[in-house]
Structures are given as C-alpha cells and as structure tokens.
Amino acid sequence: MTDKPKYAWARSLSDAINLATTAAAAVGICLFVGWWLDQRFGTEPWFVALGALLGVATAIKSMWDKMMKNTKRRQGLDRKDTQRDREN
Amino acid sequence: MLFGMWDGVYFHLGPIPVDHLVVTEWAIIALVGIISFMATRKMQLVPTGLQNGFEAIILFTYDFFTQLMDEEHVAKKWAPLLTSFFLFILISNYSGLIPGAAHVQGFQPPTSNWNVTMTLAIITFFSVHIAGFSEHGGHYLHHFVSPSPLMLPLNLVEEVAHPLSLTVRLFGNIFGEEMVLAFLLFLAPFIVPTAIMGLSMLLGAIQAVVFTLLSASYIGAAAGKGH
Numbered sequence: 474m475t476d477k478p479k480y481a482w483a484r485s486l487s488d489a490i491n492l493a494t495t496a497a498a499a500v501g502i503c504l505f506v507g508w509w510l511d512q513r514f515g516t517e518p519w520f521v522a523l524g525a526l527l528g529v530a531t532a533i534k535s536m537w538d539k540m541m542k543n544t545k546r547r548q549g550l551d552r553k554d555t556q557r558d559r560e561n
Numbered sequence: 562m563l564f565g566m567w568d569g570v571y572f573h574l575g576p577i578p579v580d581h582l583v584v585t586e587w588a589i590i591a592l593v594g595i596i597s598f599m600a601t602r603k604m605q606l607v608p609t610g611l612q613n614g615f616e617a618i619i620l621f622t623y624d625f626f627t628q629l630m631d632e633e634h635v636a637k638k639w640a641p642l643l644t645s646f647f648l649f650i651l652i653s654n655y656s657g658l659i660p661g662a663a664h665v666q667g668f669q670p671p672t673s674n675w676n677v678t679m680t681l682a683i684i685t686f687f688s689v690h691i692a693g694f695s696e697h698g699g700h701y702l703h704h705f706v707s708p709s710p711l712m713l714p715l716n717l718v719e720e721v722a723h724p725l726s727l728t729v730r731l732f733g734n735i736f737g738e739e740m741v742l743a744f745l746l747f748l749a750p751f752i753v754p755t756a757i758m759g760l761s762m763l764l765g766a767i768q769a770v771v772f773t774l775l776s777a778s779y780i781g782a783a784a785g786k787g788h
Contacts, residue, residue, distance in 0.1 A: 494729075494730055527718060531715045534719070
C-alpha cells in the first residue's frame with residue numbers, strides 16, 4: 474500500500490484552489506481582452522467568442538496537465554513502494 | 562476615498578506618493594525585521610528562547626516546502642522568500658483586526674488594497690521564471706510550446722492567469738472581510754462584530770497559507786523535473 478506523503482493536505486489544497494482559480498482567471502482574462510478588441514475594432518461579438526473559447530480551452534488544458542502530473546507522481550510512489558517491498 | 566477606503570497621502574518621496582498603506586507595510590516589515598534580528602543576534606550552538614523558536618520554524622518550512630516542491634535544493638533556495646510572504650501577508654491581514662481599526666487611518670490591512678496583492682503576485686510571477694531559468698537554462702522556454710507549438714497561446718494565458726488569480730483572491734477576501742466588519746461596526750459597534758472578527762482570524766491565516774502554497778506550487782512546477 475502506498476504510504477501517504479507528508480503534508481499531502483497541502484498539495485491537495487494547493488491543487489484544488491489552483492485549478493478553480495486558474496480556470497476562472499483564464500476565462501476572465503480572455504473574455505476581457507476579447508471585449509476590448511471588439512470595442513476597439515467594432516467586431517462584436519467575434520473576439521469575445523474567440524476569447525471565451527480560448528479561456529475554456531486553457532482551463533481544460535490546465536486541469537489535464539495537473540491530472541497527468543498527479544498520475545505520474547502516484548505511479549512514482551507506487552514504484553518506490555514495490556521496490557521497497559521486494560527489498561524486504 | 563476608493564471603495565470606502567481612505568487613500569490619503571502622508572508625504573512624497575520625490576515623485577512617489579507615500580500613503581498610509583505603504584507606512585503600514587513599512588511598520589510590518591520593521592516588526593518582522595526586529596524580531597528576526599533579536600532571534601539571530603546572539604546565535605548559540607544549543608539554541609534557547611527566540612532562536613529556538615526560529616530554528617523550529619525554519620526546519621519546518623524547509624521540510625514543508627521540500628515535500629511540496631519535490632526538490633530539496635529548490636525548496637531551500639526559495640523557502641526564505643515564501644516564508645517572508647507568509648509572515649508579511651499574515652501580519653497584514655491581522656493588522657485590520659485591532660478593534661476599531663477599520664475607522665483609523667493607517668490601520669487598514671495593506672492586503673485589502675489590490676496594488677499590494679498585485680505587487681506580491683508580480684514578485685511570484687518573476688520568481689517562477691527565475692526559478693525555471695536557473696534550473697533549466699534556455700530549455701525552460703520549451704515548456705511554452707509543450708506538448709505542441711499550437712499550445713503556445715494556452716500556455717501564455719495560463720502564465721498570466723496565475724498572478725491574476727493570486728491578486729484577486731487575496732484582495733477580494735480581505736477587502737470583503739473588511740467591508741463586512743466596517744458595516745457591522747457601524748450598525749452595532751459592540752459584541753456583534755466579535756464573531757466576524759473570530760472568523761477573520763481564521764480567514765486571514767487561510768489566505769496567507771493559500772498564497773504561500775500556490776506560490777510554492779508554481780515555483781516548484783517551473784523548477785521541477787517536468788520541464
């Protein structure tokens with residue numbers, strides 16, 4: 474069985490808050506820039522729509538990256554445990 | 562007045578106006594500096610008193626950040642900055658909890674102003690990239706086009722989203738809490754705001770922990786083996 478790493482709560486808290494706020498900030502930034510460009514060039518609503526898509530895509534990519542990283546870390550911990558069990 | 566906060570300027574340093582928030586920040590920096598100086602003034606092999614407490618804090622932070630950032634040398638390099646963030650934000654958040662402080666010029670928490678939180682977030686932003694370049698050199702730039710050059714816009718938006726989320730979260734929480742306290746003090750000056758002040762103690766600590774954790778997580782990610 475995998476030992477729970479020390480301060481695992483800190484990593485979980487950081488991941489949870491990071492995901493939620495990065496997604497919100499990414500969508501917010503892209504929408505704002507899209508709105509500003511639309512105002513500047515009179516192209517409403519194209520840049521806002523593009524911004525919304527870009528923001529949502531960034532949020533999904535950020536979640537995917539975090540998930541892959543955590544999966545890799547868990548696999549690394551499992552491998553260490555298996556190695557230790559073999560040595561014992 | 563901006564959002565109900567007093568924005569008076571005490572004096573000017575050349576062209577730069579120095580307002581009450583800047584003075585409060587200086588006072589907080591001086592407080593942390595004086596306590597640190599007193600703790601490290603007469604260092605002994607067998608620590609006692611304040612030195613003992615500080616050594617315990619430093620050992621804890623090294624261990625904590627090593628677990629969070631995966632790499633011990635990265636954690637040891639950045640722990641002083643991150644611990645300073647934590648102490649500064651914690652004391653700033655609590656500086657508004659002195660009873661009646663919301664009505665006294667110079668006692669509003671600096672973190673209830675977005676200029677302060679944005680400055681802290683910008684320091685984190687540059688620290689992340691300095692950590693990335695110092696660990697990976699020019700190869701660090703590769704992560705902007707990883708896993709494909711098509712991802713460049715998404716990676717750039719993500720890099721900008723991090724400091725923005727750090728800024729808005731800390732500012733929003735502390736500013737909101739200060740406004741609730743100010744309204745309650747106005748409506749019922751005694752006893753009623755005490756419960757919110759108790760909650761603010763918890764909130765102030767949580768926000769300081771969250772800002773530090775996220776900064777550590779971003780620096781750890783930039784300096785880690787994943788890049």
